[in-house]
Structure formats: C-alpha cells, structure tokens
Amino acid sequence: MEAPRLGNPYLEDSLLQGYLRAHLPAQVFAEVNVDLERFGARVRDEIDFLGRECELNPPRLLHFDAWGQRVDQMITCPAWKRLKDISAEESLVAEGYKRRYSCWSRVHQAVKLYLFINSSACYTSSLAMTDGAAKVIEEVEQKLLHGNFQMAPGALHGFKWFTSAADSDMTLTLARIVGPDGQIKQGSRGLSLFYLKTYEDGKLNGIKIERLKEKMGTRPLPTAELLLDGARAHLISAEGQGIACIANMLNITRIYNTISVLEKMRRIVDLARDYATKREAFGKPLKDHPLHMQTLARMEVQSQAAFLLAMELARLLGLEETKKATEQEKHMLRLLTPLAKLYTAKQAIAVTSEGLECFGGQGVMEDTGLPVILRDAQIHSIWEGTTNILSLDVLRCILKSQGKVLDVFFCTAQAKLEAATQQSELQVSVQIIQNNLQKLKQFVRRMNSKGEAGWQLAARDFAYTLAWIYEGVLLLEHAARAGASATNIYAAQRWCQEDVCLVDREEKAGSYNSKAASLDKSLVYDGYSSLRGKL
Numbered sequence: 088m089e090a091p092r093l094g095n096p097y098l099e100d101s102l103l104q105g106y107l108r109a110h111l112p113a114q115v116f117a118e119v120n121v122d123l124e125r126f127g128a129r130v131r132d133e134i135d136f137l138g139r140e141c142e143l144n145p146p147r148l149l150h151f152d153a154w155g156q157r158v159d160q161m162i163t164c165p166a167w168k169r170l171k172d173i174s175a176e177e178s179l180v181a182e183g184y185k186r187r188y189s190c191w192s193r194v195h196q197a198v199k200l201y202l203f204i205n206s207s208a209c210y211t212s213s214l215a216m217t218d219g220a221a222k223v224i225e226e227v228e229q230k231l232l233h234g235n236f237q238m239a240p241g242a243l244h245g246f247k248w249f250t251s252a253a254d255s256d257m258t259l260t261l262a263r264i265v266g267p268d269g270q271i272k273q274g275s276r277g278l279s280l281f282y283l284k285t286y287e288d289g290k291l292n293g294i295k296i297e298r299l300k301e302k303m304g305t306r307p308l309p310t311a312e313l314l315l316d317g318a319r320a321h322l323i324s325a326e327g328q329g330i331a332c333i334a335n336m337l338n339i340t341r342i343y344n345t346i347s348v349l350e351k352m353r354r355i356v357d358l359a360r361d362y363a364t365k366r367e368a369f370g371k372p373l374k375d376h377p378l379h380m381q382t383l384a385r386m387e388v389q390s391q392a393a394f395l396l397a398m399e400l401a402r403l404l405g406l407e408e409t410k411k412a413t414e415q416e417k418h419m420l421r422l423l424t425p426l427a428k429l430y431t432a433k434q435a436i437a438v439t440s441e442g443l444e445c446f447g448g449q450g451v452m453e454d455t456g457l458p459v460i461l462r463d464a465q466i467h468s469i470w471e472g473t474t475n476i477l478s479l480d481v482l483r484c485i486l487k488s489q490g491k492v493l494d495v496f497f498c499t500a501q502a503k504l505e506a507a508t509q510q511s512e513l514q515v516s517v518q519i520i521q522n523n524l525q526k527l528k529q530f531v532r533r534m535n536s537k538g539e540a541g542w543q544l545a546a547r548d549f550a551y552t553l554a555w556i557y558e559g560v561l562l563l564e565h566a567a568r569a570g571a572s573a574t575n576i577y578a579a580q581r582w583c584q585e586d587v588c589l590v591d592r593e594e595k596a597g598s599y600n601s602k603a604a605s606l607d608k609s610l611v612y613d614g615y616s617s618l619r620g621k622l
Contacts, residue, residue, distance in 0.1 A: 090455070091362040091446075093135075096202050097127030099357065102391055103198065105575070106398055109568045115188050119195050126177065127202055134173060134206045140166035141208035141307035142459060146254070148299045148311070159296040161254045161309055170210040179203060180218045184225070186409060193405035194398060197346055201397070204350040208307035209463065212470075213252040215343035219336030220259050223280070226335065227323050242293070243281060243318045253296065253311035257284050259336065260320070261329045272327065280324035280332045293318035304462030338420075341428040341471045342404065345397045348435035348467045351460050352390035355442030358457070359383060362446060373445075383445070386438045388581050392558035393431045395565055400427055418495040422484050423557070429477035430554035432468040439464045478546040481553070486542070493531065496553065500524060500560045507567040512576050516583035520559045523588045527552060530590040548589035559583055 097103065107116055107123075144164035152158050178185065182196040204211045243262050250258075261278040263271045271277065284292055297312040324332035360383060363373035373379045403420040406412035412420070439461040443450035450457050468474060485493050504520065507513040530549070534542050542549075562579040565571065 088449075089365045091358040091365070093131065093354075093357055093361070095124065095127040095131050096353075096357075097123045100353070101572075102394060102575075103201070105570070105572070106395070106565065107194075107198070109565070109570070110398075110402070111188075111191055111194070115191050115195075119188070119191075119198075122195075123198060123202065126199055129173075129177075130202050130206050134170070134203065137166040137169055137173075138206045138208040138210075138307075139456060140164060141170070141210075142456070145306045146299060146309040148296055150296075157295075159291055159294075161296065161311075163254060163309065167208070167210070167307060170207055171213075174203075174210065174214055177203075180214055180221060183218060183408075184221060190402075190405040190409040190411050193408065194401045197342075197398065197401035200343070200346050201350050201353075201394075204347050205354040205460070209305040210308070211343060211347055212305065212308050213255065215340045215347075216252055216255070216336075218343065219339040220257070222335045222339050223259060223333060224282075224323075227332075241281065241320055241322055243283065243315045243320050245315050247313040247315065249300070249310065250313050251308060251310050253299075253309040253313065255285060257282065259283075259323075259333065261333065262320075264322075264326055275330045276327050278329040279322055279326050280329035281320040282323045283318055283320040287319065302466065304459070304464075304466040337471065338404075338424050341424050341477075342397075342400050344467055344471045345393075345400060345427045345431050348431050348464055349390070349393045349397045351435050351464045351467075352386070352393060352438045355439050355445075355457075355460050356383065356386050356390050359386070359442050359445035366447075379445070382441065384581065385585075386441055388562075388578050388585075389434050389438050391578050392562055392582055393434050395561035396423070396427050396431065396554070396558050399561060400424060415495045415499065418488070418492045419499055422481065422492050422496060422553075425472065425477040425480040425484070426550055426554050426557075428471060429474045429481075429550060430558075432464075433474065433551075435464040436461075436468060475547060478550040479543065481550045482542055482546045486539070490531075496557075497524060497528065500557060503560050503564045507563040507579075510567055510576075513563055513566060513579060516559075516580050517563060519583040520556060520563065523552070523556050526588055527556065527590060545590070552588050552590045555588065 093099070104120075107119065111119060141164060144166070146161060146163045146167070149160040149162055150157060152160075174180070177199065179196070179199055182199065183193050186192045188195055200211060200214070241264075243260070245262065247260070260281050260283055262281055263273075263277045264279055265271055285294065286292060293316050295314040295316065297314055300310040300312070302310060363379060363383065366373050368376065400420070400423055403412065403416055403423070406416055407420055443457055443461055446455070446457060449455050452458075472480065500520075501524070504517055507517045530545075530552075534545055534549075559579070559582050562582050566575045566579040
C-alpha cells in the first residue's frame with residue numbers, strides 16, 4: 088500500500104494562512120508569509136529527516152572512558168546537534184525577543200514553532216526551556232541594572248530526580264539556602280533561584296549524571312537523574328523568592344506545550360487525510376466512506392479549535408511583552424495559559440489515538456513513525472503540570488482575583504461573539520455558546536455557596552467547560568471575519584453541535600461536597616485490604 092505523504096506544512100494549512108492574513112498588519116503578513124513558506128519547505132526537505140534520525144538514534148550515557156575514568160558523557164546523534172544549529176539559524180527562540188514585528192513577533196515565533204515541532208524529535212522542549220530561561224534572565228537583568236540585588240555565588244548539593252534537556256549548556260534551578268544556624272526553610276517560600284553552567288573548563292560542574300530516563304515518549308530528548316555535589320552556581324533571585332521569579336518561565340513552557348500538542352493533532356489529521364485518498368475498503372477509497380469522513384471531521388475541528396486557542400495565547404503574550412496589553416488582556420493571558428495547556432493536551436491524546444485507527448494495523452507499526460505521535464502526546468499531558476494541578480491553578484487564578492478574572496472571561500467571550508451574531512448561518516451556534524455561558528454563570532453562583540472545598544472538587548469539569556466554550560468562541564470569531572470560507576463556518580457550527588458543557592447538570596453540581604469525596608474514595612479503595620491501613 089502507498090504511504091501517506093506530507094508537503095510544505097505551511098502551504099497546506101489554509102487555517103493557519105487565513106488566521107495570519109486576518110490578524111497581522113498587511114506589511115507584516117507579507118514579510119512573514121515569505122519566511123514561513125521558505126521555512127515550511129525546509130521542514131519538509133531537511134528537518135523531517137533529521138527528526139526521524141533522532142527517533143532511531145536516541146541519546147545514550149557513557150559513564151566511564153576506556154581507562155576507567157568517570158566522564159558521564161552524554162552522547163547524542165549528529166542529527167540532534169544539527170537540529171540545535173537549525174534552531175539558532177532560524178531564530179526560533181530569538182524571534183520572540185528581537186520583536187521586529189512588535190506585538191506580532193510572538194505570533195510569528197509561535198507559527199514557526201508550530202511548523203517545526205513534529206519534525207524536530209522533541210527538540211522544541213529544549214527551546215521551551217531556553218525561551219523560559221531567557222524570559223527570567225531578561226527580568227533579572229533589569230533588576231541588576233537598577234541595583235535591586237547582586238548575583239551571589241554558591242555551591243549546590245542535592246539530587247535532581249527528573250531533568251529534561253540534560254545536554255543543555257546552562258540551567259536555572261531552585262534550591263534551598265542553608266542558614267547560618269544550619270537550618271533550611273521548608274515550603275515554597277524557602278526556594279531560591281540559581282543560575283548554573285553545566286560545564287566549566289570542559290568538565291561537568293560538580294554534577295554527576297546518574298542515569299538517563301527510559302520514557303514511553305519524547306525518547307530523543309535526553310532526560311536524566313543528576314547528582315549535584317558542590318556545583319558552582321549564582322543566586323539570581325532574592326532569597327526565598329525563587330518561585331515568584333520563575334513563574335514567567337512556567338508560563339512560557341506551558342505555551343510551548345500547547346503549541347506542541349497542537350502540531351501533533353495537525354500532523355495525524357494531515358496524514359490520515361492523505362491516506363484516505365489511497366487506501367481502499369469495500370471497493371472504494373476511505374474518503375468515499377461517510378462514516379470515515381465523519382471521524383476525520385471530528386478530529387479536524389478539534390485541531391482547529393486548539394490552533395485558535397494557541398494563537399490567542401501567542402497574541403496576548405506579544406501584547407503583554409510590548410506593554411500594549413490592557414488589564415483585561417493580562418487577566419485573559421493569566422487564565423488561558425494553564426487552561427489551554429490542560430485542555431489541548433487532552434484533546435491531543437484523543438485525536439492522535441483516533442488517528443492511529445485511521446491507518447488500521449499500520450498505525451501501530453513502529454517503522455511508520457505513527458506510534459511516536461501518540462506516545463509523545465501522552466507525555467505532554469504531564470509536562471508543565473498535570474490536568475488536576477492546572478485545573479487547581481485555573482481555580483486559584485479566579486478565586487485570588489475575587490471573581491474579576493471570570494468577569495473578564497465572560498465580557499471577552501461576549502465581545503468576540505458580537506460579529507458572529509450578525510451572520511444568519513452562525514446565529515444558532517452563537518446561541519448555543521451564549522446559553523452555555525449563562526449555565527456557567529449559574530454554576531458559579533451555586534459553587535460560591537459551597538466554599539473552597541466544593542470548588543476544588545469541581546475544578547476539573549469547570550476548567551474543561553471554560554476551555555470548550557472559549558474554543559467555540561474563537562471558532563465563531565474566525566468564521567465571522569471578512570473572507571471566511573464555508574468550511575470555517577461549518578467548523579464553528581460543528582463544534583457547537585458537540586455540546587459538552589460539563590457543568591450543565593443540576594445533580595452533578597449538587598454532588599460536589601465532602602460526602603461525594605468520601606464516596607469517591609470508597610469506590611476506589613474498598614475491596615483492596617492491603618491499602619486500608621494507609622487511608
């Protein structure tokens with residue numbers, strides 16, 4: 088049978104081109120369009136091959152040299168090193184800081200990452216941490232220039248159980264400072280942020296690489312257990328303020344995570360679309376089977392919704408960094424960052440799993456490269472915060488603002504729906520979203536009477552509902568723009584037909600209480616006698 092083929096990922100993505108044309112200033116789009124077409128060709132002709140080479144030749148660790156000397160040498164394949172060079176040549180991180188397109192630079196960068204990610208064998212993870220570190224260092228530089236504090240040297244000791252991109256040249260790490268009395272502050276307020284060079288004079292800087300992790304996905308990415316034994320480092324945050332200093336780094340890496348899973352959805356759908364024109368079943372191509380097209384359409388609309396949410400994040404980040412964001416836009420960036428990360432990761436697992444089925448038995452054959460997409464998608468649901476952790480972060484964002492962030496969410500959603508209300512084809516879909524916004528408001532009022540414990544039990548369904556509604560809003564906004572296609576309109580309509588408002592259940596809302604939590608625990612543990620003593 089004939090294998091599915093991909094062309095230039097930029098030229099073949101009409102949604103991406105339509106988004107850029109609609110949002111970017113004309114001159115910016117003209118320049119960016121040329122760059123992205125060129126880069127898309129490079130992804131197809133060069134980068135995709137390098138990524139596959141990295142999958143076939145994962146990193147390995149050489150503990151000792153031929154003479155018995157411990158060297159802890161991380162060995163990566165030439166293709167991995169070439170991806171590192173290409174990332175620099177294409178300014179994949181630097182593009183966000185050059186700001187040659189002002190607030191639109193982050194969108195340009197996000198799109199290049201989107202095109203690069205699925206062909207890069209997870210090298211984007213290294214870029215995410217580089218970008219996050221650059222964000223922190225940019226802020227630290229401002230504090231140093233204003234004399235707020237000085238970089239103090241220190242020696243770090245401890246064991247790092249999980250270190251991604253372990254072949255990096257430098258790292259930012261959190262550590263606790265031992266006081267003059269030998270005491271160590273516990274809790275998050277005891278953590279300070281340090282800058283550490285991995286190598287000094289060609290040797291590891293007080294670091295031993297104990298072993299490389301064996302993961303189900305993201306295998307080309309060197310992930311290791313590190314022992315720090317006197318590693319020389321510099322304190323770059325105020326003492327005890329490491330978490331606050333590193334918060335923006337987490338925001339950047341969560342946005343990268345969102346873009347990463349987005350591209351996994353895009354790739355599996357594109358491959359399945361092409362394969363459906365070549366594979367026959369029951370005497371005709373898969374593309375001529377309505378049930379198969381229904382399945383692909385559901386996958387397509389999920390990937391489109393996730394794409395628009397990722398681009399919204401990039402747009403808001405660009406506005407914030409160029410000091411053009413309103414207070415409302417800053418609130419939306421804070422809310423949407425964890426929300427997008429948690430929801431798109433779940434979307435990607437569902438879409439990539441469904442996508443493998445589109446290839447039958449070939450979908451699980453390693454030499455097709457298809458299983459990698461699903462394995463990597465599963466990893467991304469854990470990176471940068473699990474679904475429950477991020478659901479609680481969404482809740483913390485809302486409760487800390489005393490509901491102000493949620494008010495901004497409702498106002499922003501309503502404002503984006505305005506144009507769609509004027510189009511007859513979209514009015515039914517708009518009404519569905521507006522009805523769900525009202526249900527969400529009612530749910531919030533009910534939950535406010537239950538206190539924080541009730542809210543925590545509701546956090547996951549609440550976050551899912553926020554994300555589903557907002558992706559629908561973005562699809563409707565895109566469909567209502569001038570020049571929108573019939574398929575843009577149908578995508579929005581289709582999304583709204585799949586009404587999955589999880590908080591629209593009176594009996595479910597009433598179940599968020601301590602009794603339900605106790606029953607959940609019994610359901611999970613009753614019958615497992617060996618665990619009862621631990622409850």
